[in-house]
Amino acid sequence: xxxxxxxxxxxxxxxxxxxxxxxxxxxxxxxxxxxxxxxxxxxxxxxxxxxxxxxxxxxxxxxxxxxxxxxxxxxxxxxxxxxxxxxxxxxxxxxxxxxxxxxxxxxxxxxxxxxxxxxxxxxxxxxxxxxxxxxxxxxxxxxxxxxxxxxxxxxxxxxxxxxxxxxxxxxxxxxxxxxxxxxxxxxxxxxxxxxxxxxxxxxxxxxxxxxxxxxxxxxxxxxxxxxxxxxxxxxxxxxxxxxxxxxxxxxxxxxxxxxxxxxxxxxxxxxxxxxxxxxxxxxxxxxxxxxxxxxxxxxxxxxxxxxxxxxxxxxxxxxxxxxxxxxxxxxxxxxxxxxxxxxxxxxxxxxxxxxxxxxxxxxxxxxxxxxxxxxxxxxxxxxxxxxxxxxxxxxx
Amino acid sequence: xxxxxxxxxxxxxxxxxxxxxxxxxxxxxxxxxxxxxxxxxxxxxxxxxxxxxxxxxxxxxxxxxxxxxxxxxxxxxxxxxxxxxxxxxxxxxxxxxxxxxxxxxxxxxxxxxxxxxxxxxxxxxxxxxxxxxxxxxxxxxxxxxxxxxxxxxxxxxxxx
Numbered sequence: 053x054x055x056x057x058x059x060x061x062x063x064x065x066x067x068x069x070x071x072x073x074x075x076x077x078x079x080x081x082x083x084x085x086x087x088x089x090x091x092x093x094x095x096x097x098x099x100x101x102x103x104x105x106x107x108x109x110x111x112x113x114x115x116x117x118x119x120x121x122x123x124x125x126x127x128x129x130x131x132x133x134x135x136x137x138x139x140x141x142x143x144x145x146x147x148x149x150x151x152x153x154x155x156x157x158x159x160x161x162x163x164x165x166x167x168x169x170x171x172x173x174x175x176x177x178x179x180x181x182x183x184x185x186x187x188x189x190x191x192x193x194x195x196x197x198x199x200x201x202x203x204x205x206x207x208x209x210x211x212x213x214x215x216x217x218x219x220x221x222x223x224x225x226x227x228x229x230x231x232x233x234x235x236x237x238x239x240x241x242x243x244x245x246x247x248x249x250x251x252x253x254x255x256x257x258x259x260x261x262x263x264x265x266x267x268x269x270x271x272x273x274x275x276x277x278x279x280x281x282x283x284x285x286x287x288x289x290x291x292x293x294x295x296x297x298x299x300x301x302x303x304x305x306x307x308x309x310x311x312x313x314x315x316x317x318x319x320x321x322x323x324x325x326x327x328x329x330x331x332x333x334x335x336x337x338x339x340x341x342x343x344x345x346x347x348x349x350x351x352x353x354x355x356x357x358x359x360x361x362x363x364x365x366x367x368x369x370x371x372x373x374x375x376x377x378x379x380x381x382x383x384x385x386x387x388x389x390x391x392x393x394x395x396x397x398x399x400x401x402x403x404x405x406x407x408x409x410x411x412x413x414x415x416x417x418x419x420x421x422x423x424x425x426x427x428x429x430x431x432x433x434x435x436x437x438x439x440x441x442x443x444x445x446x447x448x
Numbered sequence: 449x450x451x452x453x454x455x456x457x458x459x460x461x462x463x464x465x466x467x468x469x470x471x472x473x474x475x476x477x478x479x480x481x482x483x484x485x486x487x488x489x490x491x492x493x494x495x496x497x498x499x500x501x502x503x504x505x506x507x508x509x510x511x512x513x514x515x516x517x518x519x520x521x522x523x524x525x526x527x528x529x530x531x532x533x534x535x536x537x538x539x540x541x542x543x544x545x546x547x548x549x550x551x552x553x554x555x556x557x558x559x560x561x562x563x564x565x566x567x568x569x570x571x572x573x574x575x576x577x578x579x580x581x582x583x584x585x586x587x588x589x590x591x592x593x594x595x596x597x598x599x600x601x602x603x604x605x606x607x608x
Contacts, residue, residue: 184498185569185570186570189499189570190502193502193506194505196505196509199510200482200509200513200514203517203518244571245570
C-alpha cells in the first residue's frame with residue numbers, strides 16, 4: 053500500500069505511455085517520456101511559484117504586523133491568478149533605443165536555464181526527471197548561463213540603471229559561484245559520485261534507527277550547508293543580497309526596462325532558481341527524499357522532499373522579512389575573505405572525517421579543524437578595531 | 449534519428465559560427481559565439497562525452513563568453529556602431545581552413561573498426577586525473593593560482 057502511493061506518479065507515467073510503448077520505435081517513446089517529465093516539472097513548479105508568491109506576501113505581512121493580500125478568493129489564495137492576468141494584459145514596452153532582439157531574448161534565456169536546472173534533482177524514489185551521470189555538474193553548468201542572460205537584459209535595455217544592475221548581479225554571481233561549488237565538493241568527495249541519485253542513496257541509512265545519516269549532521273556538512281545556503285541566497289538575488297535590484301538605488305536593476313509579462317518571466321525565473329538551489333541543497337545535505345526517522349518511511353518519498361523544500365523556502369522568506377540589504381562592497385568582502393576560506397576548510401574537514409574513520413572520532417576531528425579556521429578567520433577579519441569614518445573612492 | 453539530430457546540431461553550430469563572423473554589431477556576434485559553444489557541447493553529448501560537454505558549457509559560456517562580453521563592454525566605445533566588411537578576416541579564415549584541410553588530407557585514415565574502449569564516465573576521468581595525470585593537474589593548479597594572484601596584484605589599490 054505504502055509502496056503504491058510512493059510510486060503512484062511512476063505508474064501514472066507508465067500508464068500514459070502504455071498505448072505507444074509496444075508499437076512505437078524507441079526514440080518516440082523516449083521523446084514522449086521526456087515530454088511527460090517536462091510537463092510534470094512545469095506543472096508542479098509553476099503551481100509552487102504561484103503558491104509561494106502569495107504565501108511570501110502573507111508571511112511577510114504577518115511579520116510586519118499587517119494582513120497581506122486577502123481580497124481575491126479565500127485568504128487571498130487566488131491572488132496569483134489576478135496577478136497573472138494583470139501581467140498578461142499590461143502593455144509590453146520596449147525602449148526605442150533598446151537592442152530589440154537581445155532585449156527580447158534575455159527573459160526567455162533566463163527562464164529556460166532556470167527550468168533546465170530543475171531537471172536533474174531527484175524528487176522521490178525513481179523520480180529523477182533526467183538521469184545524468186554528472187547531474188551536479190549539469191546543474192552548475194546550466195546555472196552559469198544565467199550570468200549571460202542577466203548581462204543580455206542589462207545591455208539590451210540600453211539603460212544605465214539596467215547596466216549597473218546587471219554588472220552588480222554578475223559580479224556577485226561570479227563571486228559566490230566559487231563558494232557554492234566548493235561547498236558541494238566535500239559531498240561529492242565523500243560519496244564519490246556526481247550523480248544526484250547516488251548522493252541521496254549515500255544518505256539513506258540510519259544509526260540506531262532514528263539518527264539519519266544526512267550530511268548536514270556532520271560538522272563539515274553543517275558548515276558546508278550554511279555556506280551553500282548563503283551562496284544560494286546570493287545566486288537567486290534574494291534579500292539581504294538583493295543589491296542588483298535595490299529599489300532605492302537603481303530602480304529594479306537589469307529588469308528596469310521590462311514590463312508586463314517579460315517582467316513576470318524574470319520574476320518567475322528568480323523563484324524557480326530559488327526552488328532549484330533549495331532542491332539541490334535538500335539533495336546534497338538534507339538526505340533528499342528520505343524520511344528523517346526510519347519508521348516514517350511509509351510516507352511517500354516526494355512528500356518528504358517537498359516538506360524539506362518548503363522549510364528551506366520558508367527560511368528564505370523569513371530572512372527577507374528580517375534582514376536589511378547589505379552593501380555591495382560588504383557582499384564582495386564577505387565572499388572572498390570569509391566564504392571562500394571556509395568553503396575550502398569544509399573540503400579539508402571532510403577529508404579528515406573520511407580518514408579518521410567516519411565515526412565519532414572523525415566527527416570531533418573535523419569539528420576541530422573547522423573551529424580552528426573559524427576562530428582564526430574571525431580574529432583576522434575583526435573590524436571592530438578599525439572603525440573610522442567611511443572613505444569613498446569614487447565620490448566626495 | 450541520430451542523423452537528423454546530427455544535422456540539426458551541425459546546422460545550429462555552423463549558423464551560429466557564421467553569424468558570429470558576419471553580424472554587424474559586435475555584441476550580437478559575441479552572443480552568437482555563445483550559441484556556437486552550446487552547439488559544440490551538444491556534439492560532445494551526442495558523442496557520449498558527457499563530462500566534456502558539461503565542462504564546455506561551464507567554462508565557455510559561464511566564463512569565456514561572459515569575459516568576451518565584458519571585454520567588449522569595457523574597452524570599446526563604438527559598440528553600437530556598424531562596422532565595414534573585414535577582408536583580412538576572410539583571408540585569415542581561408543588560410544586556416546586551407547591549412548586544416550591540407551593536414552587532414554595528408555593524415556592516414558584511421559582503421560574503420562573502432563577500438564573497444566570503456567565509456568568515458570566522470571568517475572574514470574576523476575580516477576585518471578588523480579593517478580596517471582596527477583602531476584600535470586598539480587602544475588595546472590599552480591599556474592592558475594599564480595594567474596589569480598597576478599590578477600589580484602594588478603587590480604590592487606595603491607596606498608598613498
